Amino acid sequence: MSTRVSRIALPVVATVLLGACAVPPLTGPGSEDETVSTPPPAAGCLPLEDGLAPASGVLAGVNLDWERDLLAEYAERLGERPAVAVSFSRFPLESQDEAHVTAAKDQVRANGGMLLLTLEPHGGLDDVTDEAVAALAALLDGYNRDGVPVIVRFAHEMNGSWYPWGQQPEAFREAFRRVAGAVHREAPGSAMMWAPNYGGGYPFTGGAHAAPPGSEAYGILDTSADGTVDEGDDPYAPYYPGDEAVDWVGMSLYHWGDSHPWGDNVVPEEDKFVDQLTGTYVGAAGDESAVPDFYADYAEERGKPLGIPETAAFFRPGGPGADELAVKRAWWSQLVDPSVHRDFPRLQMVNWFEWRKHEPEVDAVVDWRATGTPDVAQAYAGDLPEWYVHPGDGC
Secondary structure: OOOOOOOOOOOOOOOOOOOOOOOOOOOOOOOOOOOOOOOOOOOOOOOEOHHHOEOOOEEEEEEEOOOOOOHHHHHHHHOOOOOEEEEEEEOOOOHHHHHHHHHHHHHHHHHOOEEEEEEEOOOOHHHOOHHHHHHHHHHHHHHHHOOOOEEEEEOOOOOOOOOOOOOOHHHHHHHHHHHHHHHHHHOOOEEEEEOOEOOOOOOOOOOOOOOOOOOHHHHHHOOOOOOOOOOOOOOOHHHOOOOOOOOEEEOEEEEOOOOOOOOOEOOOOOOHHHHHHHOOOOOOOOOHHHOOOHHHHHHHOOOOOEEEEEEEEOOOOOOOEOOHHHHHHHHHHHHOOHHHHHHOOOEEEEEEEEOEEEEOOOOEEEEOOOOOOHHHHHHHHHHOOOOEEOOOOOO
């Protein structure tokens, strides 16, 4: 969620409610001719294929507020263990950051799923050095050997203008490839996710890190070659680092309402989720032709699994409009619709944004959670389809 997620502190849990997975021992190098076997992705917990995509179905995950919640507590409220847990960290990782991420890994290991690690280079892309990347790969390899698969979402929403790594297509592609190369080589039990911001409203003018006119980056982003970066330019293609570097493609899709300024509790329009995914939604972009079909171009054509690393529906307690269950159920019903599963088979991960937090866009507390109240939690759990994948009984 752009500009809205702070660095998190992760509590270390001495005991958890869920049993850890049994992971086969790894073969270590005994000579220069021997190679280390690939760490198994959480054996017996999730049926995963190359690139950590599920063998079938959709990985059901959560973007947890780690400062206030535990993975085991969320699983108890839901009545199901999530297949994916999202964690954020600054990059390069300092000692405190590494401790936070490792604490999240420990909870994920006990839960039996995988970790989606979002790395944020707030110091800029020049901080993505070979040394920092090597340290990351070694850390991930250790997590994999401990039975936790990791998907790295590096420098997400890079097409936005609100992050220090934003709207620098050439530098971003180079940095992503450097991270991907090390991860693929040194931590083969991990994978890479490329995840731009939804293109409605591109190029997001006015942000502190917008590409300045006349710069080299601005010229690259002018995909229509008309001298101006505007809604007619491709919001995704200049930032794509290449098929070899990318294992997953991803996009965060939220329901904030049906018009700006936000603030009212509005039931989502019918088919909004699919329309955003395919570039035909007119509510945010104003011109459906300006936004490419992300699913067709990056999941289907390139044969990549697609993840929705963050999603939720806007509800402001005490605000005008519809009630909480009506708003949220209308949104998640689109995510779990059987026609979506049938027509978009490469959609293989959905993570709900389980936060209650102040949002500066509306200067108010917004409750994004699906399990914040018993009635909403019960409805959400009851609507999850059987093809939503959770860790197996062997964990």
